[in-house]
Amino acid sequence: MTKQLERIQIFDHKAFGRxxxxxATGRKPWPASIEEFRAEVEGPNIAKIPSHMKAIQVVQPSDEIFFLRLPPKTLFSQSLERYAANDANGTTEPYPAPPFYSDMVCREERLTHTDFFLSRVADYTISVCS
Known part of the structure; x- marks a missing residue:
């Protein structure tokens, strides 16, 4: 089995989403490099970018273009294998979703709609279906 690749870790979903x-709205210029992005999120402890990520590609489609974003093949395959193994073993571990989903749905912590939306944006930005 291949070495499991580390994923981006978000410590503050709302700040990452903001x-x-x-x-997205042009209030801030996109990062020109992965180093610049790393500094923006790691300095204030918003997220940790794995060292294996060497570049950044920013894409913003127009309203008229459906952007089909495929997950990285290795990450996707590793996740599919892990979840299939959990299913085959009868594992009852919960699916690894960020805690803000249960905070909003189960009302464990009261989130505003804006805070929840920004947290979802953060999650969708890094999730790549894996």
Missing amino acids: LIADY
Whole structure:
């Protein structure tokens, strides 16, 4: 089996989502390099970018273009194998979803709709279906 690749870890979904919102709306310029992005999220402890990530590619489609974003083949395959093994073994571990989903759905912590939306943006930005 191949070595499991580390994924981006988000420590503050709302702050990460706000940063992505600022990029998307033009309030802040997109990072020109992975190093610049790393500094923006790691300095204030918003997220940790794995060292195996060497570059950044920013894409913003127009309203008229469906952007089909495929997950990285290795990450996707590793996740599919892991979840299939869990299913075959009868594992009852919960699916690894960020805690803000249960905070909003189960009302464990009261989130505003804006905070929940920004947290979802953060999750969708890094999730790549894996």
